[in-house]
Amino acid sequence: MKFEQHLIDLTIEAIHSIFGIEIEAKLVSVQKTNLIYRNEGDFTIVVFPFTRFSKKSPEETAQMLGDYLAAHSEIIESYGVVKGFLNLRILSKYWVGMIQKEAEETALPVDNREKILIEFSSPNTNKPLHLGHIRNNLLGWSVSEILKANGHDVVRVNLVNDRGIHICKSMLAWEKWGKGETPESSGIKGDHLAGKYYVLFDQYYKEEIKSLIASGLTEEEAKQQAPLMQEAREMLKKWEDNDAEVMQLWNTMNGWVYEGFDVTYKQMGISFDKTYYESQTWQKGKSLVEDALKNGNCYQKDDQSVWVDLTAEGLDEKILLRSDGTSVYMTQDLGTAYIRHNEHQPKQMIYVVGNEQNYHFDVLKLVLQKKFGFQWAESIFHLSYGMVELPEGKMKSREGTVVDADDLMEVMIQTAQTTTEELGKTLNFDLDEQTQLYQVLAMGALKYFILKVDPVKNIVFNPAESIDFNGHTGPFIQYTHARICSLMKKAGESETASNPFSSQTPITQKERQLIQLLYEYPAVVQEAGQRLSPALIANYAFELAKEYNQFYHESPVLKESDADIRQMRLGISAFTAGIIKSAMHLLGIEVPERM
């Protein structure tokens, strides 16, 4: 920051001149003045570190420093001392100019052209998306938008887990109890249809286990020997052998699921640049492991299973190939990472995956790097996020306590509609506009609710109470934007000022705060990019909207007289609307022009 730097330089000079001591810039702390003391300054210098050699009290030291700075800098209007804090008030005519220049200098790069791959969503094809996926998808989308805003070349990637025993269960159940039923014939969305049969499988499977246990088997034995499970395994085997009939069923059912996912993703407002399917990458992992076995970086046990030893790295031994030679989750992920890196050569590979898989990614990275010798594995970053839990505890798909993504979004839209109608906001909206608005508000509320929380934290989600439209919410910010739009419209085109901040215009305290906040936006986006944190953007947007609302209410009605002030306020409003729109875009949230 140029402005802070100027004050730091000046302070170093002052210390040298007053006390005859050269100090390091590190010792000088310049910060925005705490809001409580804003009436006496814009910036604050902390003088405690100087008392060591000033041999005076903090107050006296601050006083001396203040005297010097006021005498030697033309930009300082006045200063005040509170304990060891020196508060500096900057002359308005300099303040606006400098803060504007600063913003230009920290402006976001248009082009950083670092290629960054980001994987998110990663669904299974045996059931529809749920609340957990919603957090994942929103995070992934927002982070990728933030990285784009920082000038990076972002590739959004989805990895569909389309093979394995889980989808075979759905297929088997459909063959047994639902043959002939299609999304068209039943009117059920494709992914929900697959999910229906997955649940059905589990029900009958449980019954089988129960009766087997009753006939004297242990629970373990029962689980293994249940006829349904054995049939599912056979089906998986047939799938791996490329059996024509099974493959056809697999293709059909997965096709239904993808159609269903498309609808959900569209409703969520997200999309991908590339979709990978595990059915197309799992073999690569297997061959990588086989190579490592030959090179002695993995080892084989007596039962033919293949392992990797990570005890030297402080982790455990990890299985990579089962005794029957088939691959496990880790094996597939190794292959996928390899293929992806070869295809894109990215500078960084981000995986948006829940924190329950922290260990998995530690292992993945270590194996690639230390055992397979791929230096690029360093570029793997696991963007880990906390679980979404319900008030009753964790969601359990088998107990039917999962919150379905489609259902939740539907409920949100209905709530948006009732709330809006109760307020009588859409009386002169036509039907299309109404539908559009409810959609935008509902998704805004949901997305904001999820994204405003730091990703590392778990979220407790109460479907009935959690999502509101008042207060610290997406709709509040959307509302602020809509109100500005309406204001600008009334003011008329001619008055949308291009350069609102003429240095002659007097500025109130509230206006200073708001302007300062507006110009911080690029820095916030940069930090959000470094920390991969949509929450930073979300909280900034709220603060800005709130600040604007206060400004709006404090400002007297704009009359035709006072053209300068009127012009400036309109300028601030237009500027605010622009930043809100941009910030919300980074969260994947649309802002309506009226609501």
Next chain:
RNA sequence: GGUCCCGUAGCUCAGUUGGAUAGAGCAACAGCCUUCUAAGCUGUGGGUCGCUGGUUCGAAUCCAGCCGGGAUCACCA
């Protein structure tokens, strides 16, 4: 048990490289719509920043130990 994460107001969350009297929203109470959108604004009440010690002029923030909650340590994905 080992490793990792979390703990801030009744609830949901912010809290910058350590800085001033720890902030919002919700909920509660009291006000504000002849004037640019009241999904808003203003005010009141509400805190042992999990506990204890350490470093520092100064700790919610850094360090150590403990307490509480969660995740993970599968021939599941």
